[in-house]
Amino acid sequence: xxxxxxxxxxxxxxxxxxxxxxxxxxxxxxxxxxxxxxxxxxxxxxxxxxxxxxxxxxxxxxxxxxxxxxxxxxxxxxxxxxxxxxxxxxxxxxxxxxxxxxxxxxxxxxxxxxxxxxxxxxxxxxxxxxxxxxxxxxxxxxxxxxxxxxxxxxxxxxxxxxxxxxxxxxxxxxxxxxxxxxxxxxxxxxxxxxxxxxxxxxxxxxxxxxxxxxxxxxxxxxxxxxxxxxxxxxxxxxxxxxxx
Amino acid sequence: xxxxxxxxxxxxxxxxxxxxxxxxxxxxxxxxxxxxxxxxxxxxxxxxxxxxxxxxxxxxxxxxxxxxxxxxxxxxxxxxxxxxxxxxxxxxxxxxxxxxxxxxxxxxxxxxxxxxxxxxxxxxxxxxxxxxxxxxxxxxxxxxxxxxxxxxxxxxxxxxxxxxxxxxxxxxxxxxxxxxxxxxxxxxxxxxxxxxxxxxxxxxxxxxxxxxxxxxxxxxxxxxxxxxxxxxxxxxxxxxxxxxxxxxxxxxxxxxxxxxxxxxxxxxxxxxxxxxxxxxxxxxxxxxxxxxxxxxxxxxxxxxxxxxxxxxxxxxxxxxxxxxxxxxxxxxxxxxxxxxxxxxxxxxxxxxxxxxxxxxxxxxxxxxxxxxxxxxxxxxxxxxxxxxxxxxxxxxxxxxxxxxxxxxxxxxxxxxxxxxxxxxxxxxxx
Numbered sequence: 042x043x044x045x046x047x048x049x050x051x052x053x054x055x056x057x058x059x060x061x062x063x064x065x066x067x068x069x070x071x072x073x074x075x076x077x078x079x080x081x082x083x084x085x086x087x088x089x090x091x092x093x094x095x096x097x098x099x100x101x102x103x104x105x106x107x108x109x110x111x112x113x114x115x116x117x118x119x120x121x122x123x124x125x126x127x128x129x130x131x132x133x134x135x136x137x138x139x140x141x142x143x144x145x146x147x148x149x150x151x152x153x154x155x156x157x158x159x160x161x162x163x164x165x166x167x168x169x170x171x172x173x174x175x176x177x178x179x180x181x182x183x184x185x186x187x188x189x190x191x192x193x194x195x196x197x198x199x200x201x202x203x204x205x206x207x208x209x210x211x212x213x214x215x216x217x218x219x220x221x222x223x224x225x226x227x228x229x230x231x232x233x234x235x236x237x238x239x240x241x242x243x244x245x246x247x248x249x250x251x252x253x254x255x256x257x258x259x260x261x262x263x264x265x266x267x268x269x270x271x272x273x274x275x276x277x278x279x280x281x282x283x284x285x
Numbered sequence: 286x287x288x289x290x291x292x293x294x295x296x297x298x299x300x301x302x303x304x305x306x307x308x309x310x311x312x313x314x315x316x317x318x319x320x321x322x323x324x325x326x327x328x329x330x331x332x333x334x335x336x337x338x339x340x341x342x343x344x345x346x347x348x349x350x351x352x353x354x355x356x357x358x359x360x361x362x363x364x365x366x367x368x369x370x371x372x373x374x375x376x377x378x379x380x381x382x383x384x385x386x387x388x389x390x391x392x393x394x395x396x397x398x399x400x401x402x403x404x405x406x407x408x409x410x411x412x413x414x415x416x417x418x419x420x421x422x423x424x425x426x427x428x429x430x431x432x433x434x435x436x437x438x439x440x441x442x443x444x445x446x447x448x449x450x451x452x453x454x455x456x457x458x459x460x461x462x463x464x465x466x467x468x469x470x471x472x473x474x475x476x477x478x479x480x481x482x483x484x485x486x487x488x489x490x491x492x493x494x495x496x497x498x499x500x501x502x503x504x505x506x507x508x509x510x511x512x513x514x515x516x517x518x519x520x521x522x523x524x525x526x527x528x529x530x531x532x533x534x535x536x537x538x539x540x541x542x543x544x545x546x547x548x549x550x551x552x553x554x555x556x557x558x559x560x561x562x563x564x565x566x567x568x569x570x571x572x573x574x575x576x577x578x579x580x581x582x583x584x585x586x587x588x589x590x591x592x593x594x595x596x597x598x599x600x601x602x603x604x605x606x607x608x609x610x611x612x613x614x615x616x617x618x619x620x621x622x623x624x625x626x627x628x629x630x631x632x633x634x635x636x637x638x639x640x641x642x643x644x645x646x647x648x649x650x651x652x653x654x655x656x657x658x659x660x661x662x663x664x665x666x667x668x669x670x671x672x673x674x675x676x677x678x679x680x681x682x683x684x685x686x687x688x689x690x691x692x693x694x695x696x697x698x699x700x701x702x703x704x705x706x707x708x709x710x711x712x713x714x715x
Contacts, residue, residue, distance in 0.1 A: 096699040096702060
């Protein structure tokens with residue numbers, strides 16, 4: 042039996058009196074694009090932050106390619122890349138300097154690092170603008186730079202929190218295409234969260250509808266739609282919430 | 286490839302020195318503002334001096350005796366720009382002088398020579414014509430004082446010579462000569478206590494001022510650095526990279542030290558220019574402080590270096606611990622503000638007084654503020670009190686270790702992401 046890319050079992054997380062995750066469990070196979078969808082405060086970002094080793098679960102376990110995020114965070118950080126929601130880059134560095142800074146953590150040899158920077162330059166599609174400081178970039182350009190950063194070192198798992206949030210159609214389309222091509226080309230596993238049901242339907246091989254820290258329903262977009270007899274994931278989500 | 290720490294430090298320095306707020310506010314501003322302030326004050330004082338030199342006096346001689354003529358001759362001998370006017374009613378003369386650039390009218394009334402000859406006071410009427418309210422105009426108004434004093438002194442010398450022909454008038458007027466010696470650190474110094482006090486004053490003000498400037502700018506830089514990362518969510522990305530959390534903390538500290546030092550050097554250079562400009566008219570006495578035993582010894586330099594290093598590290602770590610509770614730069618600056626008091630208060634107090642001279646309760650309060658130790662150590666360096674320096678280094682080092690431990694704890698837990706400063710809100714009834 043092949044190893045799961047992600048294995049989350051009965052995950053709980055409390056912030057004081059607030060229960061953010063309440064017995065969350067799911068698995069993701071290698072090479073899948075797995076989507077977490079749900080309303081604000083459903084627990085999507087908390088789940089992604091636990092997997093990215095930023096915060097620790099209150100109970101339960103989370104493993105990435107067999108590595109426990111709590112017991113072996115250093116090992117996990119070597120095989121993942123994480124893109125926070127609405128993240129920025131260092132504004133006073135140029136795009137290329139930012140990519141070089143990031144690559145230096147993953148590659149010991151200068152040639153390997155430069156190769157990954159070149160790869161990121163191709164992914165971002167920003168061309169000569171990479172020589173400009175990040176503070177001159179639009180929101181869409183910054184997001185393209187950050188997606189390129191997240192994929193340039195070919196992580197085993199890319200964790201992307203709302204990768205196209207707040208972007209115009211052109212930039213959002215570019216980013217979706219990049220993610221899809223990258224997974225096809227390099228077999229990278231992607232876990233993403235999104236509010237955009239159309240995006241999730243377009244990109245993800247499997248989806249989990251999450252609310253109040255629990256999974257309401259999980260499956261391929263077609264399975265979920267047919268289970269509720271609806272035309273799209275948005276309607277499925279509304280039905281799932283009503284019947285929960 | 287550079288090490289992870291080297292990579293982080295390089296990024297920190299680039300990011301901060303390219304930030305216009307930090308570059309302008311902390312590095313370039315002191316280099317520009319202080320010299321400009323000094324130059325402005327210098328121009329003002331030079332203008333006053335110049336206006337005093339160019340002041341033109343008018344003299345109206347109503348006394349026809351020889352001493353009135355002697356007074357006018359002495360003015361001319363002093364190269365005073367002088368206009369002799371004909372006798373006329375005073376108010377008429379003043380009205381006509383108001384139309385000229387003459388600032389002072391000296392009237393020598395009848396009986397001036399006679400009074401002086403009889404040993405009575407010779408009177409002079411001096412009218413200052415002011416055209417505006419300013420320092421330079423005020424200085425012009427007193428332009429007649431100096432030449433009158435010189436003439437007065439000449440009269441006194443003449444009188445002494447007549448009374449005591451075989452004695453030096455200087456010795457009559459100032460019969461005692463005081464030779465000053467000071468015993469300092471067991472050495473006999475041939476300087477006046479006032480001169481030594483001047484040096485002590487400059488040291489008393491200098492060290493606390495430098496430490497205050499350095500620490501406040503270091504705290505602001507470190508707080509800005511961490512809060513920008515939180516605001517832009519770059520910290521979240523950084524913490525998921527394959528690099529140790531303590532390396533990230535060390536990178537922040539090292540980067541902030543470099544930028545804070547650049548800021549401190551800029552401030553010191555700027556203040557030196559300022560001081561040199563405003564005191565440019567004061568004659569400087571060249572004294573070899575090393576020969577007098579008043580310079581720092583190599584050991585004092587070394588201990589002072591250790592003190593400053595430990596002090597800066599603690600200030601940076603403290604600022605990072607505080608800024609972690611902010612969500613953006615503005616919040617971080619507001620949080621840092623009250624903590625600056627533990628730097629400012631001991632600096633201000635110890636500029637004017639030694640800690641031992643304070644009441645015991647106040648000494649205890651000051652010693653509870655960690656940066657008191659740094660200032661005490663810096664002052665002890667000047668007098669070669671190594672024991673006090675070592676004691677102070679121990680004090681500030683203990684505080685530094687505690688703050689570093691807290692910073693490391695914060696960085697190695699999720700607190701670095703989740704910490705928020707929130708006030709408990711009252712519950713809303715349903």
